[in-house]
Amino acid sequence: MAKVGFLGLGVMGYPMAGHLAAKDHEVTVYNRTSAKAQAWAEAHQGGYAATPREASEGCDFVMSCVGNDDDLRSVCLGPDGAFAGMKKGAIFVDHTTVSAKVTRELAEAAAAFGIGYVDAPVSGGQAGAENGVLSVMCGGTEADFAAAEPVMAAYGKIVKLLGAVGMGQTAKMCNQICIAGLMQGLSEALHLAEKSGLDGEALVEVISGGAAGSWQMINRHKTMLADEYNHGFAVDWMRKDLAICLATADEVGASLPVTALVDQFYKDVQKMGGGRWDTSSLMKRLKAFE
Template identity: 60%
Template sequence: MTTRVTFIGLGVMGYPMAGHLANAGLEVRVWNRTHAKAEQWAKEYPGQAFETVADAVQGAEFVMTCVGADKDLIEVYEGEHGIIANAADGAALIDHTTATADVAERLAAAAGSRNQAFIDAPISGGQQGAEKGQLTVMCGGTDSAFDKARPLIDHYARAVTLLGPVGSGQKTKMVNQIAIAGLVQGLSEALHFAEKANLDVTKVVDVISKGAAQSWQMENRSATMIAGEFDHGFAVDWMRKDLGICLAEANKVNASLPVTALVDQFYGDVQAMGGRRWDTSSLIQRLRKLR
């Protein structure tokens, strides 16, 4: 029998992720806050759009979510019209939202009362990774829930790892964002210095990318940073949301993140410049405006 899957949240990530599941031959139902987006998806992929979360999750063996933040998760999961109240007992609930570990633990406890498994499974790889089915997925949950969910996640991932109990996926995503924040600021300063030193910046990147300075950010973002093009990728607004989560968790566990806190402030400057929807690599624009 065909596996029935519901996907909640059809943003730049969720839209292609749900598409990969549909193209794999699964019976996919979708819901999005803007129903027209769900209808658009159903015209592009084999699957069905629903107007309510409750209807969309009826009879689903798996429910995937990829929404904005904690408040959005609470809205779609809890209450009499939410996922937990309307999905079947024994269903596997897999959340790909980048959110707090606290909300993951809260939803897992609520799902457990209905014998539903919950996995927090934030993702990395951006829109391009989602479209190509090459995401990195960081999971928190039980071994049995992970083993059940992994074959589905594999349809849009290149790496899927169970890191520990519920909340571990979100905490690992925090590690990911902390590392990226420092890398992007360092790359921005390096390219800015090269510009000010009147070097051929493209040649400089070509040389240093063959050595210890090489990174995903350098390989995939340096050209657009040099060109001053930022209308793509992961938005500054979303990065600030993620870094806020990181800093709050750091305070909770008594971890010191001075560089992360500073870069978060720098992203605030980029927002003030009008770059709320620019890619995170736009940190270099702040440096260009300073001098």
């Protein structure tokens, strides 16, 4: 079993760190709100630290799951950052959804400390984190991945290396593009059904088993039909991710017209006061714009 530091105890990080403890890893956590770190430590018989550096000292692996590029830099760099406390040969594993640019920047900084780096964003939402069945898409060297994969398996249903550092984040962008497009299509289908007098539940029962079926359809149609949007990944976070998608597309010369359009639809949702609604709230936008 490994000695592990875990930085960031949000809706994803808190249960992920718990799965590591359940697998008998020796886990020390850090969170910007120290009371949450202390509560986690009491619940899971682990340790907690006042700084990322303290949480990382002596660890074989340090995992992070924070908010954005700047949050990730803040827990990695500086005298109180994780890199300053990690021993040579240790591996930093980042589960945050951030840009490939900051990933490559921090991987280079880690190398200067003699530290390995794996970018490993996750998909599966809060339920996937709580149930330990996340999809983990990774970028890094084969050696660093091979060392870290058994640890990530504590909360990953599938953990796969997709290429060099940064490729994990690129894969996560592809994941978010698929979700955005599917959510808009599902919203339009359910909206048309309602306006036409077609029973939405009956519709989904029929079409979900065919080519139109998706995770979003199975897991979100009931709440969408009930006009409830507090059951998943927030619009504010999706817009952060789609901004990375669109910036990456500009860098590599890719065309993402549907993604750009749906991003603007999510902007409309934010203007409606729905920044914390889940991503299926595109349907609420359709109703508002009737």
